[in-house]
Amino acid sequence: MEIKLEYTRKRSEFGRPCSFSDWGAEVTVDIPPDPSLAADFIPQDPVDFCVQQGPVMAVHEMNTERAQVSIQGVNHVEGGWPKHVDYQNSELTTRYREETEREEVYTRSVQRLSSLMEHYIRQNNAIDIYEEYFEEEEEEEEHPSAKTITVLRDPNTTKRMATHLCWHPDANRAVAVAYCSLDFQDSRKDMSFESYIWDLESPYNPELTLKPSSPVVTLEYNSKDWHHVLGGCYNGQIVLWDTRKGGLPVEMTPMEFSHREPVYGACWLPSRTGTECLSASTDGQVLWWDIRSMSEPSERLILDISRQDQLKDALGAISLEFAASMPTKFLVGTEQGVIISCNRDAKTPPDKIANIFRGHIGAVYTVTRNPFFPKVFLSVGDWTARIWTEELSDSSSIMETKCHTPYVLDGCWSPVKPAVFFITKSDGTLDIWDFLFHQKEPSLSLKVSNEPLLSLCSQDNGRIIGCGTRLGTVSLLEISPGLCTMRKNEKTLTSTMFEREARREKVLQDKHRERLLRLEERARAKPEEQEDAQEVFKQAQADFFSIIKAEKRRRGQ
Numbered sequence: 001m002e003i004k005l006e007y008t009r010k011r012s013e014f015g016r017p018c019s020f021s022d023w024g025a026e027v028t029v030d031i032p033p034d035p036s037l038a039a040d041f042i043p044q045d046p047v048d049f050c051v052q053q054g055p056v057m058a059v060h061e062m063n064t065e066r067a068q069v070s071i072q073g074v075n076h077v078e079g080g081w082p083k084h085v086d087y088q089n090s091e092l093t094t095r096y097r098e099e100t101e102r103e104e105v106y107t108r109s110v111q112r113l114s115s116l117m118e119h120y121i122r123q124n125n126a127i128d129i130y131e132e133y134f135e136e137e138e139e140e141e142e143h144p145s146a147k148t149i150t151v152l153r154d155p156n157t158t159k160r161m162a163t164h165l166c167w168h169p170d171a172n173r174a175v176a177v178a179y180c181s182l183d184f185q186d187s188r189k190d191m192s193f194e195s196y197i198w199d200l201e202s203p204y205n206p207e208l209t210l211k212p213s214s215p216v217v218t219l220e221y222n223s224k225d226w227h228h229v230l231g232g233c234y235n236g237q238i239v240l241w242d243t244r245k246g247g248l249p250v251e252m253t254p255m256e257f258s259h260r261e262p263v264y265g266a267c268w269l270p271s272r273t274g275t276e277c278l279s280a281s282t283d284g285q286v287l288w289w290d291i292r293s294m295s296e297p298s299e300r301l302i303l304d305i306s307r308q309d310q311l312k313d314a315l316g317a318i319s320l321e322f323a324a325s326m327p328t329k330f331l332v333g334t335e336q337g338v339i340i341s342c343n344r345d346a347k348t349p350p351d352k353i354a355n356i357f358r359g360h361i362g363a364v365y366t367v368t369r370n371p372f373f374p375k376v377f378l379s380v381g382d383w384t385a386r387i388w389t390e391e392l393s394d395s396s397s398i399m400e401t402k403c404h405t406p407y408v409l410d411g412c413w414s415p416v417k418p419a420v421f422f423i424t425k426s427d428g429t430l431d432i433w434d435f436l437f438h439q440k441e442p443s444l445s446l447k448v449s450n451e452p453l454l455s456l457c458s459q460d461n462g463r464i465i466g467c468g469t470r471l472g473t474v475s476l477l478e479i480s481p482g483l484c485t486m487r488k489n490e491k492t493l494t495s496t497m498f499e500r501e502a503r504r505e506k507v508l509q510d511k512h513r514e515r516l517l518r519l520e521e522r523a524r525a526k527p528e529e530q531e532d533a534q535e536v537f538k539q540a541q542a543d544f545f546s547i548i549k550a551e552k553r554r555r556g557q
Contacts, residue, residue: 143480144480146479147478149464151474154472159472160192161181161468161470162178162468162474163182172459173200175197177195178195180195180215193214194212208247213237213239216239217264218263227242231249232264233263237258257295260285261282265317265319265320267330269327276291280319283316284304285311286342301352302314303316305356307351307353308350315335318335319332323369325369329341329342333367334364336363340357355394357379357388360382362407365380365381367379368413382408383405383406385433387400387498392505409425410424414483416462417483417484417486420434431446432446436494449467452470
């Protein structure tokens with residue numbers, strides 16, 4: 001409701017000064033409240049308003065009649081005091097002259113002292129004016145802890161696995177979750193194919209629903225264009241979404257040129273256009289794509305470690321890692337427990353398989369590079385998590401965790417601490433390791449869920465960690481500041497630790513090679529002894545089985 005006052009007058013009176021007078025208040029309109037209209041309004045509670053109790057005042061004029069001076073003639077001399085001046089107040093004039101002289105004496109003293117200090121500093125060059133004489137007091141170590149702040153649940157009745165998490169590049173304000181059932185021949189009729197993008201400020205309803213033609217196994221945001229989301233499907237297709245255009249895909253690869261099996265790894269490549277991407281599948285292929293034309297892959301690599309480029313001998317890829325700090329190299333984790341380091345700039349496909357790392361006895365679910373030391377990478381598989389370095393090819397890991405009882409399913413590095421990494425296990429436990437301080441036990445082990453934790457992803461600040469379970473529940477955990485704040489010289493100490501372990505592993509590798517050479521030389525020099533050893537082994541084997549047969553007869557009687 002607006003209250004208006006209309007002031008009218010004749011046209012002939014325009015331009016004449018207005019004449020206003022004070023008079024008492026008068027009620028012109030009285031509108032009583034109508035209870036029947038209350039349902040049409042929303043009460044605002046609480047109501048915030050400001051009240052200024054005192055008037056705002058400011059200095060707008062000043063009177064300085066301290067000394068009235070009548071200057072007949074002014075002639076400035078050195079020192080700043082005028083001559084031939086007739087002052088009416090001699091007392092104020094004397095006081096002003098004394099203050100001016102004191103300021104001149106002080107200025108000359110400071111100038112003389114500064115010249116002396118400069119002379120003394122030049123004489124003594126050993127003085128470090130930036131030296132810290134009082135070191136900062138070390139803060140008391142806080143006990144590692146974590147707490148759940150938000151839980152994102154699959155809105156569908158038929159629950160699926162949260163197979164992959166990816167944070168939004170813009171301050172991690174949202175998280176994309178890929179939902180898919182990886183169970184063999186899971187043919188539930190009411191199972192949805194949809195995946196979701198969740199806004200952390202509204203965790204109860206998804207911000208955007210992604211509707212692919214096949215369940216999505218992995219999702220990745222484009223760091224250059226935040227609206228583009230890349231997905232790898234269960235049927236082998238690569239799908240592209242533009243979040244500005246809704247949940248339907250804008251581009252999709254044709255089935256005849258796509259992967260033959262589920263796409264477990266997909267990532268964006270650093271390029272000028274920001275349109276190139278990479279995908280890997282258990283069919284043993286790595287394909288390059290350009291989202292401007294996804295009719296067929298621009299490049300293909302077969303993961304045949306025998307370097308014969310045969311698809312029938314290829315190893316199935318179950319994890320993929322590409323770091324922007326090393327634009328020509330990428331890592332592939334396979335179902336057979338082998339990690340393959342590939343070089344994209346090689347001329348022939350067999351040469352693109354640079355190094356091979358063996359150590360796991362099961363599938364390598366995750367392989368990821370250290371954000372501070374790109375040549376050092378973490379792998380997760382079977383019951384352990386291992387740390388490798390690309391400087392040692394065809395060797396075992398330089399560091400590893402203890403052998404856990406449950407399976408280790410996923411892992412990632414901390415983006416803010418070089419020696420801290422996270423792993424998830426099949427018993428629903430999240431382990432936080434800090435190899436700089438503890439290498440036998442995790443710094444924090446937290447029971448997140450009763451279901452296996454299949455996916456894991458950390459925010460850029462390392463403070464919030466997302467864990468996806470087998471039933472599609474995503475728990476967002478906030479860890480204590482001690483686990484996400486870098487300490488003094490921590491990066492240097494971690495680099496020293498990795499270099500020390502790499503040297504140790506190299507020494508062990510050289511000794512192992514020397515032993516193999518000695519055994520080969522001994523076998524060549526004394527073939528008769530080798531034959532005798534084989535005969536002794538066969539005789540011992542025969543005696544062993546004869547003893548077993550005799551024991552069986554005795555128990556049968």
